[in-house]
Amino acid sequence: MRIEHDTLGDHAVPEGVLYGIHTQRAVENFAVSGRRVCPDLIRAITLVKKACTCTHKELNALPPVIADALIAACDEVLEGLHDEAFVTDALQGGAGTSTNMNVNEVLANLAIQKLGGTLGDYTCVSPLDHVNRGQSTNDVYPSALRIAAIYRTRELADALAKLQESLQKKEQAFADIRKLGRTQLMDAIPIGLGQEFGAYAQAIARDRWRIYKVEERLRQINLGGTAVGTGVVADRRYAYRVAEILRELTGIGLSRAEYPMDLTQNCDVFVEVSGLLKACAVNLLKIANDLRLMNSGPRGGFGEIRLEARQVGSSIMPGKVNPVIPECVAQCAMQTIANDTAITLAASNGQLELNAFLPLIADALLDSLDLLCNAVTRFRTACIDTLEANPVACAFHLQASTAPAFLLVPHLGYDAAAVLAKEALETGQSIRQLVAEKQLLPSETLERLFTL
Numbered sequence: 203m204r205i206e207h208d209t210l211g212d213h214a215v216p217e218g219v220l221y222g223i224h225t226q227r228a229v230e231n232f233a234v235s236g237r238r239v240c241p242d243l244i245r246a247i248t249l250v251k252k253a254c255t256c257t258h259k260e261l262n263a264l265p266p267v268i269a270d271a272l273i274a275a276c277d278e279v280l281e282g283l284h285d286e287a288f289v290t291d292a293l294q295g296g297a298g299t300s301t302n303m304n305v306n307e308v309l310a311n312l313a314i315q316k317l318g319g320t321l322g323d324y325t326c327v328s329p330l331d332h333v334n335r336g337q338s339t340n341d342v343y344p345s346a347l348r349i350a351a352i353y354r355t356r357e358l359a360d361a362l363a364k365l366q367e368s369l370q371k372k373e374q375a376f377a378d379i380r381k382l383g384r385t386q387l388m389d390a391i392p393i394g395l396g397q398e399f400g401a402y403a404q405a406i407a408r409d410r411w412r413i414y415k416v417e418e419r420l421r422q423i424n425l426g427g428t429a430v431g432t433g434v435v436a437d438r439r440y441a442y443r444v445a446e447i448l449r450e451l452t453g454i455g456l457s458r459a460e461y462p463m464d465l466t467q468n469c470d471v472f473v474e475v476s477g478l479l480k481a482c483a484v485n486l487l488k489i490a491n492d493l494r495l496m497n498s499g500p501r502g503g504f505g506e507i508r509l510e511a512r513q514v515g516s517s518i519m520p521g522k523v524n525p526v527i528p529e530c531v532a533q534c535a536m537q538t539i540a541n542d543t544a545i546t547l548a549a550s551n552g553q554l555e556l557n558a559f560l561p562l563i564a565d566a567l568l569d570s571l572d573l574l575c576n577a578v579t580r581f582r583t584a585c586i587d588t589l590e591a592n593p594v595a596c597a598f599h600l601q602a603s604t605a606p607a608f609l610l611v612p613h614l615g616y617d618a619a620a621v622l623a624k625e626a627l628e629t630g631q632s633i634r635q636l637v638a639e640k641q642l643l644p645s646e647t648l649e650r651l652f653t654l
Contacts, residue, residue, distance in 0.1 A: 204322050215322065220287040222307035222322060222329065228300030232291040239301050239561075240568040242354065244288045245280055246346035247305045250425065251333060252276035253448035257440050258335055260447075268313065268332055275312035284308060292565040297558045298343035306333040336436040336444075338428040340466050340556055345423035345448075347564045351475060352420050352454050354571035355413050361578040362410035362482070368586045369403035372396070381506055381596035382603050389603040395506065395591055402489050409482040416475050421456050423448070424465035430555040431463030469549035469557050472567055479570045480542040483535035486577065490528035490535070493585065497525050505595040510588035527585040534577035541566035606633045609651045613643060 203214040206223035215226045252273060259269035278284060287308045290300045306329035311321050313333075319326035327333070334342075376396035383393040425448065426441030428434050433441055445458040459465045499505035515524035544566045548559035557563075600606075604623040610633070611619050626633050634652050637643055643651070 206322050218321070220284060220308045220311045220321070221289065221304055222311065222324075224300065224303035224329070225290060225307055228290045228294060228296075228304070232294040232300065235291055235293045235565075237292040237565070239288060239290055239292050239304075240350070240565065240572075241282075241285060241288070242350040242568055242572075243301070243346060243564055244285075244305065246350040246353075247302065247342060248276050248279045248309070249349060249451055250337075250342050250346050250448065251305060251309055252280075253444050253451050254335065254337055254425075254440075255333075256447050256451075257444040260443065261437060261439055263437065263440065264332060264335065267317065268327055271313035271316040271327065272309055272333060274316060275309045278312060279305075279308065284312070292561065294561050295558070297339060297556055298560050298564070299339040301561070302334070302339040302342055303329065306330065309333050336426075336428070336440050340429050341424045341427045341431070341462070343560055343564075344465060344469075345425040347472070347560070347567070348420045348423055349448075349452055349454060349456075350564075350568060351472075351571065352417050354568065354575060355417055355420070355475070358479075358482075358571060358575050358578065359410055359414040361575055361582075362406055362413065365578050365582045365586065366403050366406045366410060368582045369399050369406060372586065372589070373400035373403060376591050379591050379593050379596055380600055382599045382605060389605040391605060391608055392600055395596060398492075402485075402492075405485040405489070409478075409485055412478045413482065416478050419471050419474060421454065422459045422465060423456050424459045424462040426458060427462030427466055431461070431466035433462065463555070467552065467555055467557070469552060469560065469563055472563050473546055473549045476542045476545040476567055476570060479567075479574060480539050482574060483538035483542075483570075486574075486581065487532050487535035487539075490532040490581070493528045493589070494525045497528075497589075499595075504599065505592055506599070508590045508592055509585060512584065527580060531577045531581045531585075534573040538570040538573055541570045601632060604633060606652065609633075610637065610643075613647070613651075 204217050205212050206215050206226075207213075208223050208227075210227075213223045213226060215221070215223055255264065255269050255272045255276065258264040259266060259273075264272075288304055290304045294300045310324060310327045310329040310333050313327040314321060314323060317326055373396045376399060377394060379395040380392055381395045381398075383390040423445060424431055425444055426433055426436050428436050442458060445456060449456045493507065493509065496504050496506045497509045509525050509527070511523045512526050514522075515526070516522040545563050548562040548566075549557065551557070551559055604626050607619045607623040607626075610622065614622075622633060622636050625631075626636055629636075634648065637648055638645075
């Protein structure tokens with residue numbers, strides 16, 4: 203063990219680790235969820251640190267040798283070479299300070315190694331005076347979360363575009379297949395199977411557009427605002443230049459917030475993003491459940507489509523195959539909806555100049571983005587692309603239903619059509635058979651109506 207010191211006193215840190223005393227205290231204090239901070243957020247924080255270091259170097263606010271060592275350290279972290287060093291729990295007190303310090307300490311110790319020093323010798327490179335110069339967790343953490351969220355929303359928008367395209371292909375492929383429509387799970391007016399998939403494609407198209415557009419809400423950052431958004435202890439030149447450099451490093455059209463205090467205090471933008479993810483989850487859940495119903499059977503259900511058999515479905519019932527991909531997608535959607543509730547609660551419980559619950563917001567938001575990105579892709583490749591129509595079952599349900607009675611309303615009236623529907627249920631005859639037997643319509647009219 204090595205001994206490090208902070209304002210609370212001395213504390214032991216495992217020998218050889220890249221993190222330091224602040225991280226070690228966090229590991230001991232916040233052993234709650236068993237999940238580490240999302241790697242996407244760590245990478246985004248590292249990008250922020252690199253931008254800050256580059257800015258300080260440009261402004262001669264850091265010795266070039268230290269700045270160069272820190273930039274090289276950032277590059278190694280961004281390449282994923284030191285993932286094991288980021289050990290803080292996803293849920294932590296302190297508004298994310300422990301995560302910020304974990305990154306600060308790892309970068310400092312990597313720089314120390316590059317300069318030939320000893321791990322933990324912060325007289326060489328300091329996590330606070332050098333890595334964190336001109337910064338606060340309160341401007342670093344939310345700025346990084348916005349960057350991580352933008353990268354993931356772009357990925358999700360792309361995945362949704364591909365899912366929309368797959369649904370549209372099924373719309374075209376099933377265009378000539380008629381089936382029984384259902385409202386409130388009861389027989390309703392006939393529709394096209396292709397139309398059903400076309401409606402799904404429209405819903406996903408809205409999700410794609412909403413998520414694509416929400417990036418605009420995330421592009422403002424409060425970096426340079428430091429503790430409460432007023433920019434205290436930050437060089438004014440740095441506050442403006444760092445946003446430009448971060449824009450270059452990320453490839454994102456970031457801009458400095460006109461009122462950094464707003465972004466430091468308020469988390470409503472994350473609630474807005476989460477709300478759109480929830481809307482997407484609602485559509486995915488509805489589509490997944492529809493597919494489960496249409497696939498139900500194979501003998502005792504609808505059986506109007508066939509989902510690809512992915513795995514054996516029961517440990518006791520031979521031959522049973524379950525709709526496992528829609529079930530998995532549905533659970534991802536449910537978790538996203540639950541995450542939205544957590545984000546709403548966390549964002550609404552900030553006080554005055556800061557929201558202490560940003561770690562929960564970050565964990566839940568990035569988890570939702572991760573879940574949806576993966577679920578949408580699996581839904582497309584392992585379910586939508588491979589499912590098939592069952593025209594025989596579609597025709598059977600349509601012919602056995604009383605729903606075609608609606609065709610008779612303009613000719614016989616609602617009440618007469620309802621009497622025929624009731625008789626069809628009682629006798630087992632089709633509506634068409636009854637109309638023909640009773641000679642209620644000319645044969646050419648009957649033929650025309652029931653071939654629509």
